Amino acid sequence: MKSSKFILAVCATVLAAGCVTKQTYNTEVQKADTYATLNKQLTSELSSDQAQITQLQNQLKVTMVNEILFPEGGWRLSPNGEQALGKIAPTLSNLPGQQIVVQGFTDNVPIGPELRGRFPSNLELSSARADDVVRYLTSKGVPQNSISAQGFGDARPVASNDTPRGRAKNRRVEIIITAAGRP
Numbered sequence: 001m002k003s004s005k006f007i008l009a010v011c012a013t014v015l016a017a018g019c020v021t022k023q024t025y026n027t028e029v030q031k032a033d034t035y036a037t038l039n040k041q042l043t044s045e046l047s048s049d050q051a052q053i054t055q056l057q058n059q060l061k062v063t064m065v066n067e068i069l070f071p072e073g074g075w076r077l078s079p080n081g082e083q084a085l086g087k088i089a090p091t092l093s094n095l096p097g098q099q100i101v102v103q104g105f106t107d108n109v110p111i112g113p114e115l116r117g118r119f120p121s122n123l124e125l126s127s128a129r130a131d132d133v134v135r136y137l138t139s140k141g142v143p144q145n146s147i148s149a150q151g152f153g154d155a156r157p158v159a160s161n162d163t164p165r166g167r168a169k170n171r172r173v174e175i176i177i178t179a180a181g182r183p
Contacts, residue, residue, distance in 0.1 A: 051084070059178040062088070066129070066171040073115060075128040077136055085133065089140035092147075092175075100147040101176045102137070104130035107167035108154040127151025133173055146180070 052063045069081035077085070092100060104126035111119055119125040130149035138144050159166035 059176055062175040062177075064173050064175070065168060066173065067168065069133070069173055070129060073112060075119075075125060075132060077132055082136060085136055086140060088175075089137055089142060092137060092177075093141035093143065095146065095177065097180050098146065099178050099180045100137075100142065101178075102130045102133045102147065102149045103174045103176060104128075104133075104149070104151045105156060105158075105170060105172050105174070106154050107170040108157070108161040109167065121153060123151055123153035125151075126153045129173060133175075 051068075054061045054063070064084065068084055069077055071078050106122040106126045108122070111121060111125060115125065119128065127149065128151070130151050134147055134149040137147060154161070154170065157166075157170045158172070159169035161167050161170060
């Protein structure tokens with residue numbers, strides 16, 4: 001009899017530890033619904049050749065290759081880049097309680113002589129690109145207090161830098177959308 005009471009107590013403890021409050025559950029369901037809606041909105045605004053949208057736990061990531069946003073070797077948005085970002089700016093400007101981080105990345109090819117005077121390395125170039133995306137999005141209504149920029153240079157590659165195709169994938173901008181207060 002004692003062992004069955006002990007087993008019952010252990011089971012109750014395990015079950016209680018795995019449970020969440022109804023409020024926590026509802027919050028997580030609401031976040032999942034928000035990201036699903038946002039994913040649907042962004043997918044309808046951007047074609048698959050312009051961006052890849054990935055829904056991760058507690059965040060949505062929009063990845064855009066540089067050739068869509070910037071002229072080769074450039075750090076200022078091209079007209080095509082402005083057009084692509086202009087499609088998603090209304091959605092991004094309407095995200096209460098969300099934080100937007102624009103991250104810039106490059107391949108590992110060193111900066112050419114024409115850019116070296118302005119940017120000592122790929123890190124500064126990637127930062128300038130992320131800054132220009134933020135500048136454009138805020139000019140289109142995205143609140144300044146909900147958006148920031150980061151540059152990573154050639155850190156965090158998503159493909160091999162040994163091929164032209166891999167380098168092209170590594171030259172990208174990612175727009176990360178998360179709940180405010182979350183990393």
